[in-house]
Amino acid sequence: MKQQGSLKRPLIIYPLAVHFATLFASFAILISVAIRIDSGGPYTDEQIVPVIARAIERNESGELSISVTPELAELRAATPELWFVAHDDSGRSVSFGRVPPFYNSFVGRLSELSYAHLRDRTPPYDLAAVVRREMTDIGPLTIIGHGALSELSFIVLLASNTVILPIFLLLTLTSLLIVPWIVKRSLAGVSRIAREAEEIDTGRRGRRLSESHVPSEIAPLVHAVNDALRRLDDGYERQQRFVASASHELRTPVAILRSKVESSDNDEVRALGMEVHRLATMTEQLLDLERLETNRHFESLDLAALSRQVVGDLAPLVIAGGRSIEVEVLGSELCVGDAAALERVIMNLVQNAIDHGGSHVIVRVVGTAFEVEDDGPGIPLEERDRVFEPFYRLRPRSTGSGLGLNLVREVVARHGGRVKILDSRSGGTVVRVDLCEAQPSGSAQNAYYTVDPDSADSTVCSPL
Structure with missing residues (x-):
């Protein structure tokens, strides 16, 4: 079955792509509209105004004068047609270059203006000028001047680089960080x-x-x-x-x-x-x-003692059938469990070993685990999972109900343990039951335990 992709793509990537495409289209439309609605003609570069303002001085009598600073000299060399007029609020003025007669009527009234762009309609655009009010060390000055000319398209592109581009980058960064956070929070x-x-x-x-x-x-x-x-x-x-x-x-x-x-x-x-x-x-x-x-009656129990008791009860029946059984304790630890249920597990495993042709059965206790080993024909590897299914029989027999091993698995699972089938050195079968390494305590009554499947050598348990 084909696996569906992550929701991150439709919820994050696609909206971001649409968002960025919308931003690009919006900026393009804004620039196109700005150029379209313009009346035509170039603009005087506003950068000449600060240079001019720094070149204006006031003498001892209070009159305005011009000091040709290196900045002003560089500006005049780059723009030979440079001209300007500067006014203070008291009506004093100073001019530089060839001021067109058209602006004679502005003399004495510039202080009433603060900002303007003036353009004529035909080349060579000698009347193009900029009006700006600047704060200087000698007080506020209103300057009208003509310098290098710039087309509107260049100004718009410059504005997009200095203003729109940082905004776009900020929106991009915000979208990349905030949108995934919002989606993650929404899907929590x-x-x-x-x-x-x-x-x-x-x-x-x-x-x-x-x-x-x-x-x-x-x-x-x-x-x-x-x-x-x-x-x-x-x-x-x-x-x-x-x-x-x-x-x-x-x-x-x-x-x-x-x-x-x-x-x-x-x-x-x-x-x-x-x-x-x-x-x-x-x-x-x-x-x-x-x-x-x-x-469910969970209590402290000794697996070795429990195993000996069960084998003692089964020994007469096993011996009567011409078979033998023994208990082998390699180390026993106290654990928590249902004694009656575990007793039934051992009985079922012994009965299953006898039913499958084992002539000698060993009940072996190892810590909090126990094994039932027989010397019968064994269980094929491919059948070892299926024998735990209800009513499944490995071989047709007249004895048994087909529920014994299923009951074993259910009891062991409720103890938080695991059961597995191994090969015996004698060629038969070893059924090993691993129980939790949980020490008995008063709070362990009627408790359940889970098994850590990553523990290879021992069964590590924790209360549910």
């Missing part, structure tokens, strides 16, 4: 419900995804998932009630049937004893599965 609720969904499994039912702080576009999906989880929980509860009820209802008639078969004088009826035994075993194992859900 989605990340949270994804983490919550990872915690949902069959052993921890009743969990629901949080519907708070979720975007309105995602809320219907979360609500639908919660409804589906609710229906699954209801179906699971109905199934569990059915299994429990069926098991309890079957227990009594199976016991009566077993008693009648065993006490019958008819050989054909007594031959049904094995099938009745299978039915009784299946009923008890179904009850065991039901008890896993309702009756």
Whole structure:
């Protein structure tokens, strides 16, 4: 199935691309409109005004005079047609260069102006001038002057480089930093419900995804998932009630049937004893599965002592069948668990070893783990996962219910442990059960534990 791409592209990259394209188009339109609406003709460069203002001095009598500064000399060399008139607020004035007669009427009235651009309509544009009011060391001056000419397109481009370009860069930087932050913050609720969904499994039912702080576009999906989880929980509860009820209802008639078969004088009826035994075993194992859900009694226990007790109970039956069994303790530690459930695990593993042709069975305790080893034909590697499935049989047999190893896996999982099948040195099978390395404490009653799957040599546990 093709995997969908990240939401970052449609939510961040595409909007940014559209945003930048819009900015470029807007700037181009603004420049085009500015050039279009202009009445035509070049402008006098405003940069001549500060140079002129710094060259104006006031003598002892208060009159204005011109000092040819290096800046003014350089400006005059670059622009031979340079001319200007400077006025102070008291009406004194000074001029430089050939001032066009057209501006004679401005003399004595320049102080009434503060800013202007004047242009004539035809070349050589001798009347093009700029009016600016400047604050100087000798007081405010109003200057009108003519110098180097600039076309409007050049001025607009210069303005875009000095004003618009920094604004564009600022908008770009802001978009690259703030838009991803906004998107990440908006999708924080989605990340949270994804983490919550990872915690949902069959052993921890009743969990629901949080519907708070979720975007309105995602809320219907979360609500639908919660409804589906609710229906699954209801179906699971109905199934569990059915299994429990069926098991309890079957227990009594199976016991009566077993008693009648065993006490019958008819050989054909007594031959049904094995099938009745299978039915009784299946009923008890179904009850065991039901008890896993309702009756959990976690307590401090010693695996070595528990193993010896189970083997002691099974030894007469094993020996009667012409087989042998032993307990091997390589180191035992106290752990927390349900003694009755773990006892059932050991019994099922021993029974499974005997049913699969093992003539000698070893129950081995190693710390908080135990193994059941047999010298039978072994289990093929490709079948080792499937044998834990309910009612799956590796070989057709007249004994067994097909629920034993499934019950083992369920019990071990509820203890936060893991079970795996290994090869025996004798060619048979070793079923190893690793339990949590949790020391018993008063707060450990009815606790659950999870297993760190990255721990290779030991099982590291933490309370849920």
